[in-house]
Amino acid sequence: MVTTSLPTERPRSRGRAAGFWWLALTAVAIAAFAPLPYLSTSLRGLAAQDDAFAASYAALPGWAQAAFYVHIVCGGIALALSPLQLAARIRTRLPRLHRVNGRIVALSILPAGLGGLVLAPSNQAGLIGTAGFGLLAVLWIGFVGAAVRAARRRHFAAHRRWAVRTFAMTYAAVTLRLWLGVLTPVLAGFGMDPEAAFELAYHLVPFLCWVPNLLLAEWLLRRPTVPVVSRTGGAGA
Structure with missing residues (x-):
């Protein structure tokens, strides 16, 4: 059987590995550090320190503040654990871990999403x-x-597609902060006051933090799957 050379196989593998680690590390970093100020200091205390986010939530009734804490804690858990669901080695070698972790992620997203829905009318960007x-x-x-x-019905191909879309939405917690970190100095560079630049950037991120994520996910899901040719000339999965 003829041996086949695959010069592009290793770069593709390295690219995927780099992409995975970028997603994993940024997700864990935001999940760990973003909620810390709100868990270590009260909303009123942060509002007194001129934290605009805390000030907008400190005035809410107790049940809405509870929704805020549910959102950041459960959302943080979902964000930190979601990259494990993307790891093919875990899916194939540790299927029980994949299932258990997936249940934790799903059970975390439900209250986090409901909390986010409760908080949506109280954001700083108004109607948008x-x-x-x-x-x-x-x-x-x-x-x-x-x-x-789809997983319960054992439609695993559909399950993976919906899981990718779910991660695109979960990762919005990261891309929101990335967009704010990019847009604010760029707008300020055009002569805007830094506070005005941040305010304009924050009016852009309610859709910008997740729509590109979802479009990228759909593009990846629709790419034609190229079979991997083995080094002995056969095709692998």
Whole structure:
């Protein structure tokens, strides 16, 4: 049997590995550090320190503040654990871990999404924020529900597709902060006041934090699958 050379196999593998580690490390970093100020200091205390986010939530009734804490804690759990669901080696070698971790992620997304839906009308971006963050919460819950339903029916191809879409929504917690970190200095560089630049950037991110994620996920899901040719000339899965 003829031996086949695959010069592009290793770069593709390295690219996928680099992409996975970028997603995993950024997800864990945001999941660990973003909630810390709100868990270590009260909303009123942070509002007194001129934290605009805390100030917008400190004035809410107790039940809405409870929804805020549910959102950041459960959302953080889902964000930190979701990269494990993307790891093919875990799916194939440790299927029980994949199932258990998937259940934890799904059970975390449900209250986190509901909390986000409750908080959507209280965001700092007004109606566009209510629409963007509200739709994000609805789709997040809907996608994870579809992923769970497909898994229970043993429709594993459909389950993986819905899981990818779910992660695209979960990762919005990371891309929101990335977009703010990029847009604010760029807008300020055009002569805007830094506070005004941040305010404009925050009016853009309610949709910008998740729509490109979802479009990228759909593009990846629709790419033609190229079979991997083995070094002995056969085709592998």
